[in-house]
Amino acid sequence: MRVLLVEDNRALSRSLKQGLEEEGYAVDVAFDGDEASFKAESTDYDVIVLDLMLPKVDGLSLLQRWRAKGIATHVLVLTARGTLDDKVKGLDLGADDYLTKPFELEELLARLRALVRRSHQVKSPIIKVYDLEIDTASHTVRRAGREIHLTPREYSLLEFLAFHRGRVVTRTMIWEHLYDENDENTSNVVDVYIRYLRNKIDKGFSPALILTRWGEGYMLRGEETAPKEPPEGES
Amino acid sequence: MKSIRLSMVIYSLLLLAAALGVVGLLVLETTSNALEQKQSTYRELLCTQYEDRKREQIEKFDERLLFHARALANMAQSHVVVSRAYPLRFVSLGLLTATVTPHGHIVSPLWVAEQTDDALAAFLGMSVATEVQIDENLQILGESFYSQIELRRGRAWRSRALGDRSLPSEREQFERMQMFDWKFEDIELFGLKLRRVLLKVPVVRVRFQPPEFRIPARPFDNTRRDRPERSAPPSPRINEATPFFIQSAVDRSELDRALIDLDAELKKQLEEADLENRASLARLSQRLFWISTLTFILAGIGAFGLISLGLSPLRRLTEAVSRISEADFRLHYRGPRPPRELVPIVERLTNTLAMLQRAFEREKQATADISHELRTPLAGLLTTIEVALRKSRSAEEYRETPSDCRDICRQLTQLVERLLTLTRLDSRADVVRREPVDLGELADQCTAVIRPLARAHGLDLQVRKETPVKVHSDPDKLREIIANLLHNAVEYNRPHGLIDLFVKTDDRGLLIQVRDTGVGIPPEFRERIFERFFRADPSRNSAGTHAGLGLSIVRGCVELLNGRIEVESEVGQGSTFRVFIPTKPKTDNGV
Numbered sequence: 001m002r003v004l005l006v007e008d009n010r011a012l013s014r015s016l017k018q019g020l021e022e023e024g025y026a027v028d029v030a031f032d033g034d035e036a037s038f039k040a041e042s043t044d045y046d047v048i049v050l051d052l053m054l055p056k057v058d059g060l061s062l063l064q065r066w067r068a069k070g071i072a073t074h075v076l077v078l079t080a081r082g083t084l085d086d087k088v089k090g091l092d093l094g095a096d097d098y099l100t101k102p103f104e105l106e107e108l109l110a111r112l113r114a115l116v117r118r119s120h121q122v123k124s125p126i127i128k129v130y131d132l133e134i135d136t137a138s139h140t141v142r143r144a145g146r147e148i149h150l151t152p153r154e155y156s157l158l159e160f161l162a163f164h165r166g167r168v169v170t171r172t173m174i175w176e177h178l179y180d181e182n183d184e185n186t187s188n189v190v191d192v193y194i195r196y197l198r199n200k201i202d203k204g205f206s207p208a209l210i211l212t213r214w215g216e217g218y219m220l221r222g223e224e225t226a227p228k229e230p231p232e233g234e235s
Numbered sequence: 236m237k238s239i240r241l242s243m244v245i246y247s248l249l250l251l252a253a254a255l256g257v258v259g260l261l262v263l264e265t266t267s268n269a270l271e272q273k274q275s276t277y278r279e280l281l282c283t284q285y286e287d288r289k290r291e292q293i294e295k296f297d298e299r300l301l302f303h304a305r306a307l308a309n310m311a312q313s314h315v316v317v318s319r320a321y322p323l324r325f326v327s328l329g330l331l332t333a334t335v336t337p338h339g340h341i342v343s344p345l346w347v348a349e350q351t352d353d354a355l356a357a358f359l360g361m362s363v364a365t366e367v368q369i370d371e372n373l374q375i376l377g378e379s380f381y382s383q384i385e386l387r388r389g390r391a392w393r394s395r396a397l398g399d400r401s402l403p404s405e406r407e408q409f410e411r412m413q414m415f416d417w418k419f420e421d422i423e424l425f426g427l428k429l430r431r432v433l434l435k436v437p438v439v440r441v442r443f444q445p446p447e448f449r450i451p452a453r454p455f456d457n458t459r460r461d462r463p464e465r466s467a468p469p470s471p472r473i474n475e476a477t478p479f480f481i482q483s484a485v486d487r488s489e490l491d492r493a494l495i496d497l498d499a500e501l502k503k504q505l506e507e508a509d510l511e512n513r514a515s516l517a518r519l520s521q522r523l524f525w526i527s528t529l530t531f532i533l534a535g536i537g538a539f540g541l542i543s544l545g546l547s548p549l550r551r552l553t554e555a556v557s558r559i560s561e562a563d564f565r566l567h568y569r570g571p572r573p574p575r576e577l578v579p580i581v582e583r584l585t586n587t588l589a590m591l592q593r594a595f596e597r598e599k600q601a602t603a604d605i606s607h608e609l610r611t612p613l614a615g616l617l618t619t620i621e622v623a624l625r626k627s628r629s630a631e632e633y634r635e636t637p638s639d640c641r642d643i644c645r646q647l648t649q650l651v652e653r654l655l656t657l658t659r660l661d662s663r664a665d666v667v668r669r670e671p672v673d674l675g676e677l678a679d680q681c682t683a684v685i686r687p688l689a690r691a692h693g694l695d696l697q698v699r700k701e702t703p704v705k706v707h708s709d710p711d712k713l714r715e716i717i718a719n720l721l722h723n724a725v726e727y728n729r730p731h732g733l734i735d736l737f738v739k740t741d742d743r744g745l746l747i748q749v750r751d752t753g754v755g756i757p758p759e760f761r762e763r764i765f766e767r768f769f770r771a772d773p774s775r776n777s778a779g780t781h782a783g784l785g786l787s788i789v790r791g792c793v794e795l796l797n798g799r800i801e802v803e804s805e806v807g808q809g810s811t812f813r814v815f816i817p818t819k820p821k822t823d824n825g826v
Contacts, residue, residue: 016618018622080610102610104621105617105625
């Protein structure tokens with residue numbers, strides 16, 4: 001999942017970026033309003049973490065501008081102002097959630113997970129595909145009751161596929177949502193991770209859940225129960 | 236809690252009740268006195284009237300009695316018959332004269348007396364007269380009178396009513412009385428209450444007459460001696476004459492009854508008068524009571540209304556005050572202008588509230604700003620530590636965490652220091668301690684501190700002094716001013732820019748001037764740069780240590796020293812801050 005972190009305090013920004021990345025998020029940072037505005041308009045983020053008191057353009061104005069332009073990305077507002085007025089105003093202007101500084105990292109992560117789920121119209125924290133269970137809360141994956149250990153990046157890839165299950169996702173989409181602005185785009189990095197994931201998810205299980213659409217991308221099966229047709233195009 | 240209106244109503248009603256009570260009592264007292272007086276006059280009048288009537292009754296009664304007695308007297312005077320003396324006519328004197336003188340029988344004294352009717356004969360006759368003959372059939376004498384006529388010699392006549400009884404002779408009283416005099420008295424006799432008159436009249440004519448021959452009495456001539464003057468001296472002749480002692484008594488029960496009736500009537504009238512008096516008093520007091528009650532009620536209602544009306548500005552003020560809230564500090568006094576008594580309160584409240592609101596808003600803003608400034612580094616601290624603890628890391632990675640935390644803590648410490656400085660300035664807890672200061676030395680000290688920072692930003696820092704630079708002022712405040720202005724100049728300068736510090740003194744005060752070649756301040760922000768947490772360009776010092784408090788502290792110190800601060804700036808060219816602080820005692824009248 002790709003997150004835009006808008007925070008002018010360098011120390012906080014650095015720590016948060018590290019914390020989020022270690023959770024498997026791809027994090028872009030912006031230190032002022034203009035930068036944030038540009039990045040949010042040019043990239044499709046899954047979630048934006050927005051501080052309100054920002055240099056140049058303040059957070060509420062940004063929020064208003066984005067909503068006016070039709071950018072529907074879920075926004076979690078981070079602010080030092082904890083008064084009710086500020087909260088109401090923030091939520092009224094289109095914020096999806098609100099967190100007052102200082103905050104617990106766990107809480108921020110939980111709220112981010114919830115926002116990501118919401119952005120993909122998933123309510124339950126557990127996504128099921130056949131006998132594959134993905135617990136988005138604890139980031140654990142089971143297949144046929146057996147726990148499968150995934151690295152954060154592998155997990156993010158699987159989660160992204162799961163959120164788009166039954167639909168084809170392109171390599172670019174995967175790239176855009178799993179890697180931040182500083183990662184170098186090497187042509188086969190997505191394919192490499194898909195292979196890692198298949199080794200862990202599909203190897204030794206049947207049917208294979210991650211499908212390849214030639215010339216398009218990849219797809220996770222969308223049905224929760226038995227497949228209606230035999231799997232096609234395995235690789 | 237007592238309501239003013241209620242207590243005022245109660246007090247005025249109490250006052251009114253007291254006044255009404257006093258007036259009512261006075262009126263009642265005066266009226267009852269007047270009535271009493273009138274009543275006693277009336278009583279006196281009535282008593283006198285009845286006394287008169289009683290006297291009249293008695294007089295009438297007495298008159299009748301006296302008239303009777305007189306009538307008797309009149310008759311008696313002319314009907315004295317000396318029957319016992321008759322034989323003496325011939326027997327003694329006649330015999331004597333007949334024997335002594337020839338033809339003596341002719342000059343017999345009685346005969347002479349009878350013929351001449353002179354005093355001697357009368358005297359003689361009266362001396363021996365013993366009987367009075369009165370025709371009791373005359374109507375005038377009445378039947379009910381107990382009458383008795385006496386002569387010196389004895390009882391002469393008794394009325395038929397007396398029968399066998401007789402009245403006491405009262406000779407002594409008679410003897411003391413003068414002739415023609417009369418006297419009334421009440422006696423009790425025969426078991427009756429009687430009114431009696433004693434009348435003493437002279438015997439004026441005596442008739443010698445044989446008992447068997449009685450002439451009828453002549454009619455009583457009342458005109459001759461009707462009402463003798465009591466004071467008139469009786470003629471010596473009469474005085475010496477033989478008197479009749481006439482008593483006439485009559486049962487006075489009729490009179491008594493009349494008198495008792497009169498008394499009863501008087502008593503009744505008096506009682507009626509008393510009753511009427513009491514009734515009119517009662518009516519008066521009742522009327523007074525009702526008038527008082529009505530007045531009291533009306534006055535109570537009036538007092539309630541008037542006091543309510545009078546207190547309405549106070550009520551409006553209360554309403555206005557109760558409408559004051561955190562959201563709206565203004566005093567909305569509705570209705571007409573407040574009365575003179577309330578104007579100071581309203582004005583004072585309005586001013587105080589305006590001040591309060593400004594203070595409140597400043598405070599709110601400051602609190603929000605402070606919380607922001609404190610919370611962000613705290614969030615950074617917390618997140619740094621949490622991230623570090625989430626999983627096991629290499630020693631190198633672990634070392635980064637406390638290092639990051641230390642930086643954040645330094646930032647926090649400086650922030651807290653500045654906040655405390657500002658708070659002290661705000662609360663005026665700082666006292667100005669003036670002492671001789673070398674301004675040039677102070678400038679050198681400050682530049683020495685700031686120079687490394689300036690160098691790190693690639694800035695050139697120069698100091699100029701104009702001698703003499705010795706002043707009498709507070710070195711701490713001056714240091715705060717110079718240091719913060721220099722910091723500001725560093726923060727907002729452009730790379731490879733210049734900072735110029737210039738200090739000088741003259742006889743009016745001292746001047747500190749800091750010029751930078753930074754971004755400058757747009758005119759619309761010139762006034763606001765001294766507000767705390769205000770940043771003309773926030774991006775500039777987002778990671779800085781000023782946190783937008785430096786210029787606030789400068790202004791606070793300058794104000795404390797009664798100085799003033801000026802800004803000159805051109806966007807893109809740089810700014811010049813000029814601080815002027817008076818050192819002359821005459822302008823130093825503040826702290």
